[in-house]
Amino acid sequence: MIDGFSVHAVRGIPDVQPGDDLAKLIVGAAPWLADGDILVVTSKIVSKSEGALASVPVGGPEREAAREQVLRSQTARAVATRGHTRIVQTHHGFVMASAGIDNSNVDRSQLVLLPVDPDASARALREALRERYGLDVAVIVSDTMGRPWRNGLTDVALGCAGIEPLRDHRGETDPYGNELQITQMAVVDELAAAAELVKGKVDRVPVAVVRGLLTSTRDSGGVVPTLVRDAEHDLFSLGTAEAREQGRAEALGQA
Amino acid sequence: MIDGFSVHAVRGIPDVQPGDDLAKLIVGAAPWLADGDILVVTSKIVSKSEGALASVPVGGPEREAAREQVLRSQTARAVATRGHTRIVQTHHGFVMASAGIDNSNVDRSQLVLLPVDPDASARALREALRERYGLDVAVIVSDTMGRPWRNGLTDVALGCAGIEPLRDHRGETDPYGNELQITQMAVVDELAAAAELVKGKVDRVPVAVVRGLLTSTRDSGGVVPTLVRDAEHDLFSLGTAEAREQGRAEALGQA
Numbered sequence: 001m002i003d004g005f006s007v008h009a010v011r012g013i014p015d016v017q018p019g020d021d022l023a024k025l026i027v028g029a030a031p032w033l034a035d036g037d038i039l040v041v042t043s044k045i046v047s048k049s050e051g052a053l054a055s056v057p058v059g060g061p062e063r064e065a066a067r068e069q070v071l072r073s074q075t076a077r078a079v080a081t082r083g084h085t086r087i088v089q090t091h092h093g094f095v096m097a098s099a100g101i102d103n104s105n106v107d108r109s110q111l112v113l114l115p116v117d118p119d120a121s122a123r124a125l126r127e128a129l130r131e132r133y134g135l136d137v138a139v140i141v142s143d144t145m146g147r148p149w150r151n152g153l154t155d156v157a158l159g160c161a162g163i164e165p166l167r168d169h170r171g172e173t174d175p176y177g178n179e180l181q182i183t184q185m186a187v188v189d190e191l192a193a194a195a196e197l198v199k200g201k202v203d204r205v206p207v208a209v210v211r212g213l214l215t216s217t218r219d220s221g222g223v224v225p226t227l228v229r230d231a232e233h234d235l236f237s238l239g240t241a242e243a244r245e246q247g248r249a250e251a252l253g254q255a
Numbered sequence: 256m257i258d259g260f261s262v263h264a265v266r267g268i269p270d271v272q273p274g275d276d277l278a279k280l281i282v283g284a285a286p287w288l289a290d291g292d293i294l295v296v297t298s299k300i301v302s303k304s305e306g307a308l309a310s311v312p313v314g315g316p317e318r319e320a321a322r323e324q325v326l327r328s329q330t331a332r333a334v335a336t337r338g339h340t341r342i343v344q345t346h347h348g349f350v351m352a353s354a355g356i357d358n359s360n361v362d363r364s365q366l367v368l369l370p371v372d373p374d375a376s377a378r379a380l381r382e383a384l385r386e387r388y389g390l391d392v393a394v395i396v397s398d399t400m401g402r403p404w405r406n407g408l409t410d411v412a413l414g415c416a417g418i419e420p421l422r423d424h425r426g427e428t429d430p431y432g433n434e435l436q437i438t439q440m441a442v443v444d445e446l447a448a449a450a451e452l453v454k455g456k457v458d459r460v461p462v463a464v465v466r467g468l469l470t471s472t473r474d475s476g477g478v479v480p481t482l483v484r485d486a487e488h489d490l491f492s493l494g495t496a497e498a499r500e501q502g503r504a505e506a507l508g509q510a
Contacts, residue, residue, distance in 0.1 A: 003266075004453050004463070008259035015430075095404040105429045144440075147402050149350040151482050152421045152441025154448070156405070166407045174360045175270075175459065185399070185451065186407025193409070194449035196440065197468060198259050204430065208259070213452060227406050 005212035009198040009205045016206075018051035023128035026207055027135075035136040036214045039125070040195035042206040043143040043158050044105060044112050046121045052113040053106070067101075070111055074099035090114060093228035094158065096145055105204075115141060118159025119222025126161040126217075138162030138217045142192035155196035157188035157227070162217035165226040186227060260467035264453040264460045271461075273306035278383035281462055282390075290391040291472065293465040294380070295450035298398040298413050299360060299367050300461045301376045307368040308361070322356070325366055329354035345369060348483035349413065351400055360459075370396060373414025374477025381416040381472075393417030393472045397447035410451035412443035412482070417472035420481040441482060 012029040016022070022045065027033060047053065054073075056066040077089040090099050092114065100114040115121045122139040129135040141159035157165065167185045174180060195208035267284040271277070277300065282288060302308065309328075311321040332344040345354050347369065355369040370376045377394040384390040396414035412420065422440045429435060450463035 004261055004263035006259055006261040007449070011258075089404075104433045104435055105431065106433075107431055108433065149344075149484055150411070150441065150444070151484050152439045152444065154441050154444050176360065176362060178359045178361075178363065180359050184407045186405065186409050187452065189405070189407065189409050190448035190452050193445035194262070194452065197442065197445050197449065229404055229406050 005210060007194050007198055008209045008211065010207035010209060011205055013045070013204065013206055015204075016045040016048040018048065018053065020049045021128075022046065022049050022125055023132060026125075027129070027133050030207070030209060033129075033133075033135055033137065033209065034211070036211075036216065037135075038138045038140060038163060038191060038210040038214060039129075040140045040142050040192055040199075040208045040210065041122075041125065042199060043100070043115055043118060043141050044102060045206045046115045046118070046125075046141050047112050048106070050115055050121065052115055054101075054111045054113060055109060056111055058108045067111065070113070071099055071101060074101060074113060092118070092158070092224050094145075096143075100143055114143070114158065117224075119161065119224055120159070122159040122161035122222070136162075136217050138214060140188050140191055140195075141223075142195060144196070155192040155199075157186075157192045157223045159223050160188045160220070161222065162219065163188060163191075163214065164218065164220045165223055188223060189227070260465055262449050262453055263464045263466065265462035265464060266460055268300070268459065268461055270459075271300040271303040273303060273308065275304045276383075277301065277304045277380055278387060281380075282384070282388050285462070285464060288384075288388075288390055288392065288464065289466070291466075291469045292390075293393045293395060293418060293446060293469060294384075295395045295397050295447055295454075295463045295465065296377075296380065297454060297461040298355070298370055298373060298396050299357060301370045301373070301380075301396050302367045303361070305370055305376065307370055309356075309366045309368060310364060311366055313363045322366065325368070326354055326356060329356060329368060347373070347413070347479050349400075351398075355398055369398070369413065372479075374416065374479055375414070377414040377416035377477070391417075391472050393469060395443050395446055395450075396478075397450060399451070410447040410454075412441075412447045412478045414478050415443045415475070416477065417474065418443060418446075418469065419473065419475045420478055443478060444482070 010030045013025050054070045057063045074090055075088040076091045079089055079095055080087040085097055087097055088099050089095050102112045106112050118141040122141050126139045129137055139161045140157045142155045143158050144153045145156050146153050165188045167187045169180045170183045172180050191210055198208050199205045265285045268280050309325045312318045329345055330343040331346045334350055335342040340352055342352055343354050344350050357367045361367050373396040377396050381394045384392055394416045395412045397410045398413050399408045400411050401408050420443045422442045424435045425438045427435050446465055453463050454460045
């Protein structure tokens with residue numbers, strides 16, 4: 001009736017273990033998958049299937065010390081610290097609380113790390129679905145992040161394959177002949193956000209499918225080379241000491 | 256077949272003028288609107304209908320000077336400056352490039368400002384649809400924003416009515432008995448992002464409808480009191496001078 005797209009929860013994926021075959025688990029839970037679908041996969045199950053885990057003591061000060069060491073291993077640069085929470089830049093370039101390390105939906109003796117190369121993870125899943133199931137889909141690996149200046153978290157893309165991360169409006173003009181000020185939309189982040197709306201945190205819905213938006217998939221640059229802002233590019237300062245304090249305070253707000 | 260939701264473009268809304276009746280225009284273009292739908296409305300048409308516009312010369316240094324004055328009127332606090340682009344905090348508390356002032360999709364003699372009170376705008380539209388058309392819908396007023404640390408822009412909510420801005424997971428535990436680390440999801444921002452995927456920038460699709468996600472609407476706190484982070488709350492700094500520089504540099508990256 002109306003042009004648009006739909007977002008569907010994929011239920012029935014079992015608890016993922018290291019070595020598990022994600023393509024098989026997903027096709028098993030979503031036998032209705034079709035060409036042109038966009039698969040949004042929570043990074044946690046990608047990490048678990050890839051064994052991106054760290055073993056830690058289940059409690060006590062030993063747990064804290066081990067966690068601290070794991071955090072250090074995942075950190076390229078500290079951005080801000082608030083109490084126990086660190087906002088850091090990971091080796092991929094993502095700026096996240098605790099480097100994206102997570103202890104939910106996993107046994108207490110383990111911490112889930114981010115996938116080592118989420119774009120490669122997305123490509124591998126896309127390839128597996130193409131080669132073994134004849135499915136031509138795009139894949140987004142997503143995770144939950146805070147942002148400065150706003151409360152609440154949203155899901156964003158850590159990796160993608162088969163879809164361009166950005167939609168570029170450069171050179172377009174509106175019906176009044178004005179050149180567009182807004183040039184590049186982070187489409188894969190918007191897709192990750194849309195998918196989160198059906199992916200409960202405790203309901204074991206780690207995958208959602210977006211249908212009706214892509215006319216065809218295409219190989220593309222991944223998230224890390226495209227969406228992660230080059231820190232060097234940002235590293236100049238023109239403002240007041242007060243503004244610098246504020247910028248830092250805002251980063252802290254991410255916790 | 257699968258549980259989820261759908262997002263639909265609303266086409267055929269004419270160029271909006273000050274004083275225009277948005278409820279009427281939207282119902283005219285989307286006679287299929289139904290109870291429980293979430294209407295995501297680009298702030299620009301809200302601003303235009305409310306007359307939140309500033310008249311400026313169509314060119315020359317006079318235009319720049321006038322624009323500068325308009326920007327000052329919309330600015331509560333400067334956050335960062337990069338060349339011609341200022342990242343500022345608006346009187347609502349939003350941190351945005353150019354205070355959200357926009358010159359696209361409007362005659363060159365005008366600049367579009369943000370709605371004065373986007374939560375009130377959302378409530379007014381929700382009320383108009385309820386009273387005059389018997390429709391019980393939620394409304395989100397959205398706009399496009401940059402964010403530090405990531406390239407590309409996404410749509411977020413400036414105002415809402417009939418829906419809670421945050422989904423709260425506090426106190427929930429996962430199947431392993433771990434308490435959730437991620438507590439509050441900015442649902443209205445995720446909805447704004449989902450809607451952007453069908454709202455072209457130059458295609459005159461200023462409204463999208465999200466269907467199938469809400470079981471019922473409810474009066475709620477708006478975006479400004481809920482999602483805008485209290486600057487005072489963020490205003491402490493524990494880090495190094497280098498981290499402060501970085502925080503500010505990241506803010507600049509929003510341009």
